[in-house]
Amino acid sequence: MKLARILILSAGVALAISGAVPLLERIFADTKPAMQLNVKNAQPREVEDVTQNAIVRDYTLAWQAISTSLANNTLQPLNENFAGFALDKFTQRVKDQKQNGLTTRIIDHGHKVDAIFYSPDGAAIELKDTASIETQVLDGSTVIHSGQAQIHYYAVMTGAEDRWKVRVLESTAQ
Amino acid sequence: MRKAIYIGLVIALCWFAADCARAAELRVPQNAVAGQPLSIGTSGSGTLYLVGPGQVIKKEFKSGSVEIKGEELRSAGRWIAAIRGDSNQSQVFWVKPGKPGKLNFLARPSRVPVARPNVISGVTFVFDQYQNLILDPTPVNFNLSVGGSRFTKSVTSREGVAWINSASAPKAGAAQFVASVGDTSVARVVQQVAADPCERSFRMHVAGHAGNRTIVETDPIRDCSGNPVPDGTIVTFIQTDKTGKSTVDARIKKGTARAELPASDNATITVAAGVVLGNELHVGGRQ
DSSP states (O other): OHHHHHHHHHHHHHHHHHHHHHHHHHHHHTSOOOEEEEOTTOEESOOOHHHHHHHHHHHHHHHHHHHHHHHHTOSHHHHHHBOHHHHHHHHHHHHHHHHHTEEEEEEEEEEEEEEEEEOTTSSEEEEEEEEEEEEEEEETTEEEEEEEEEEEEEEEEEEOSSSEEEEEEEEEOO | OHHHHHHHHHHHHHHHHHHHHHHHHEEOOSOEETTSOEEEEEOSOEEEEEEOSSOEEEEEEOSEEEEEOGGGOOOOEEEEEEEEESSOEEEEEEEEOOSEEEEEEEEEOSEEESSOTTOEEEEEEEEETTSOBOOSOOEEEEEEEETTEEEEEEEEOBTTEEEEEEOOOSSOEEEEEEEEETTEEEEEEEEEEOOSOOGGGOOEEEEEEETTEEEEEEOOOBOTTSOBOOTTOEEEEEEEETTEEEEEEEEOBTTBOEEEEEOOSSEEEEEEETTEEEEEEEESSOO
């Protein structure tokens, strides 16, 4: 009898944990992703401390904007953090998602970022990012794809009026 | 024991068969290129979703292959192919950028003094015609020309970017700074202006007298490469005598600067532009 009680209790606890974990993941998905920036390999110019902090802040915001925009099919977060080709592409993606009734949930588990190029005049910086990302693509409420992967990205950011904006964000197989 | 092995084998067989069946249902080529057609193999019927970095394609299909036109497949990077219908599955595939078709060229600064080492920088990001960054090494030609002088350098891009640092030419004028890859080129203008006046030739003389004033004027002001210093540049004349100091800031007009100073029976006049000093004049007693 006691054994049966323990078993039922264990099953209940397991059930609660299995329900709570995805809920917590979703809560943390809206928070800022973890970002580690290494600037030792940046060429030809050294990245200043102030610039490092700004890049971490603004690249983090850009990824937050991607998550929000693709989950809700809204353009505003993109406009604030992207420019040029990257803005064109993500805007098109959001429009296509909206037109086809799709949404994308991104759970961002963090980024290891290397600055690989910092232009001589300090106007542009190129980053190589290894991102750990969990993605769910939904058609309405039906999940059509779900997966977690480490994805390599190249990002180019340029200085804008009050922040750095992402101009290029491209994933690559290597 | 024998029964257990038999059950295990059956399970393994079923698993393998299911895997084979799954592989047969969605076949995505792994060598897709942006701007080129793509054929995706399917079986059964349903809806095919292609979710790329910058676009989404959704198509209904019946058994066979789904053809994606070249102009539909524009974004390079990580794509997800998913089908819903007789079977539900998804797969990741990669699309590579096409040939170089666009350049982003940052040329700095827009205005620069002549004959200075490493003052002009050119940074080029190489893209295909669908705005995908080309990460494969690509030779980029930089060409900086003004008047008869020309500087050319070829740099192979690394991780999508090629850059150079260049000296400004000795001749003033609007320099054409061009970056090119194959038939694609982008031009920027870098205005090369005369540097500071040349100390050797920065001289003034008394040009005349007007009432109780002395008129001093410089010779045509040039930099050390012989380029005329632009009109509007400030030249400062300072006259010192027993009554004190008189200063006049005059702008260069038609190549020379001119000032009227109070007449004095014994004064010293100096002339300067920025950090460069010209000759010194003694007026009144002796010169």
